[in-house]
Amino acid sequence: MSRWLGVSVVLLCTLLALALVGAMLVLPDAPVRLPGEVAQRLGESGVDHAVTAVLLNFRGYDTLLEVAVLLLALLGMLAAGVAPLRPAPFAADPLLVALARTLAPLMVLVAGYLLWAGAFRPGGAFQAGAVLAAAGVLLRLAGFLPAWNAPALHLRVLLAAGFALFLLVAAAGLYFGAMLRYPQPGAGALILAIETGLTLSLGLILAGLFLAGPETPRARGGA
Amino acid sequence: MNAFDMLLALALLLTAWRALAASDLFKGSVLFIVFGLLMAIAWARLTAPDIALAEAAIGAGLTGALLLDAVGHLRVGRRPRAQGSTEDGA
Amino acid sequence: MSIGLFYALVGGLLFALGVGGLILRPHLLSKILAFNILGSGAFLVLVGLGQRDGTPDPVPQAMVLTGIVVAVAATALALALARRLLDLSGDMVLPGEKAADEAEAGDQEAAPGDGPRGGA
Numbered sequence: 001m002s003r004w005l006g007v008s009v010v011l012l013c014t015l016l017a018l019a020l021v022g023a024m025l026v027l028p029d030a031p032v033r034l035p036g037e038v039a040q041r042l043g044e045s046g047v048d049h050a051v052t053a054v055l056l057n058f059r060g061y062d063t064l065l066e067v068a069v070l071l072l073a074l075l076g077m078l079a080a081g082v083a084p085l086r087p088a089p090f091a092a093d094p095l096l097v098a099l100a101r102t103l104a105p106l107m108v109l110v111a112g113y114l115l116w117a118g119a120f121r122p123g124g125a126f127q128a129g130a131v132l133a134a135a136g137v138l139l140r141l142a143g144f145l146p147a148w149n150a151p152a153l154h155l156r157v158l159l160a161a162g163f164a165l166f167l168l169v170a171a172a173g174l175y176f177g178a179m180l181r182y183p184q185p186g187a188g189a190l191i192l193a194i195e196t197g198l199t200l201s202l203g204l205i206l207a208g209l210f211l212a213g214p215e216t217p218r219a220r221g222g223a
Numbered sequence: 224m225n226a227f228d229m230l231l232a233l234a235l236l237l238t239a240w241r242a243l244a245a246s247d248l249f250k251g252s253v254l255f256i257v258f259g260l261l262m263a264i265a266w267a268r269l270t271a272p273d274i275a276l277a278e279a280a281i282g283a284g285l286t287g288a289l290l291l292d293a294v295g296h297l298r299v300g301r302r303p304r305a306q307g308s309t310e311d312g313a
Numbered sequence: 314m315s316i317g318l319f320y321a322l323v324g325g326l327l328f329a330l331g332v333g334g335l336i337l338r339p340h341l342l343s344k345i346l347a348f349n350i351l352g353s354g355a356f357l358v359l360v361g362l363g364q365r366d367g368t369p370d371p372v373p374q375a376m377v378l379t380g381i382v383v384a385v386a387a388t389a390l391a392l393a394l395a396r397r398l399l400d401l402s403g404d405m406v407l408p409g410e411k412a413a414d415e416a417e418a419g420d421q422e423a424a425p426g427d428g429p430r431g432g433a
Contacts, residue, residue: 009336017329021322024362034363034372050371051378059375066379077393100310105283114276114372121273126378135290202382206281209389210288232323238374239327243334248342251403255346267322269360270369274378281385286349289385293342293392295395296406 012067046187048120056191060180065165067198072157072207078149092143101140115199119188124196132203137210147211159208162201166194168191171197228268235261237309250288259283318366341395346420352384357395372376 038050038058045053055063111128118124139145151159169190170180182190238261242254259282266275331351335344357376363373399405 006337007400013329013333013336016332017326020325020328022360024321024325024358025317027362029366035368038371051344051375054371055378056373059372062376063379068381068385069383073383073390078396079374080393115374122276124273127273127276127280128383130277130285130382133278134284139283141288206285206382206385209290209386210285212393224314224316227424228316228319232319235323236326236330238328239353239358243330243343243347243350246338248424251343255349256412258353260351262357265320265323265353266360268316271377272376274360274374277381279351279379281381282349282353286388288393289389289392290346291343293396296396297342297399299359 003038013044021097044184044187045192046182046189047123048116049118049124051122052124052191052195056194057180057182057187060170064163064166064180067202070202070205071160071163072211074205077209077212078151088157092141097142097144100138100144104139104144107131107138111135111199111203117207118195119192122169125195125202128195128199129202129206132199136203136207140207140211145211145213148208149212151208155204159201159204162194162197162199165197169194231261231268233263237263249291249294252287252294255290256283258286259286315365315367317361317367319361321358321361321365324354324361327354327357330354330422339406341398341405341407342392345391345395348391349384352380356380366371366389 011177035050038054041058042048042050042053045051047057059074094108111131114123114128114131115125116123118128136145140147149156173179176183226250235258235298238254238258242258245251259278262282263275263279266272266278320339328351331354334347336342338347358371359373359380360377363370374381375396397403402408
């Protein structure tokens, strides 16, 4: 890239920044007040935490499709056939091993707490899944977990379980009335069930983004 | 908005810029992890604890692990070729 | 200026910074980094503008929460594709940008501090 092209790109980006800042400063107030609306209907949602209510009830449709996107991303990664990263058996730092041994169970505990807390305070399936995935990454780095390029059947079932459960609930709602409209007395229990499935699947999918790959045919072919 | 927010905003912009401008990709990735952690604090300042939790675990942790992994792969993957080519002048 | 608007403005600047990095940096890993910074800027704008009046708004917060998770999935997929490109072409640079930035690639090659992982 020539110098002049670079300078013009920098200039254009500066203009973009100025335009964005200017637009935000003169933006008129929003005609609807979403926080008020959410607070008003929170009682019907089945949970007491507004963000969880939006995620799994008011805007459940977005969340459903978003989980599908995550699953697709992992499938795309597996399909791309990631090449080996490092030789399969590697000697992990003993300190890291000890740390992973201590931390991993605690992280699973924290994930369980976040899942349960999501109903009435900050927390929920996404954060819990993220913590589970972090535990998976830690265990992989310490050498406890094998890498997987072609997940076995039980792993595949678990990867898809959260999405499948969510889809099932959504479809059942379609049969009884409207999609993703939960029955009034059981909304809280249904949301908790969906969140539990999502936590497991999201944890596995997110960990899979890191675990997928390393031991591929090239590594074995070389041995 | 107070002095802390000003400092945090400056730190965010600075780490983002340095992460992009770093010629060493390892350095860039580490700076991006720092950026992710600063973002988590920014979310907390915006009274969005849910996002702060997710950002700390995902934005800083998982993305960082993925990026560092890719940098490691890059170094291992490039070595055989570097011997055969004159590009790097090594 | 409310704290929401302030961080929205910071998000706008981060967005522009990310766009610049995305165009100017030739290495795909840098482009992925830039894409993530650009995304973080967009998230800040979404949440910040949503609570300009000072009251936290759960709707953009929930959207951004899922957005962060999707962003990491997209990053992982992009990194997988970039690695595939590295295996196939020997470099992590898009074909059109290869010739112009050899000097920069040389810098990275010469970078010190090769991790312990590289020695295995």
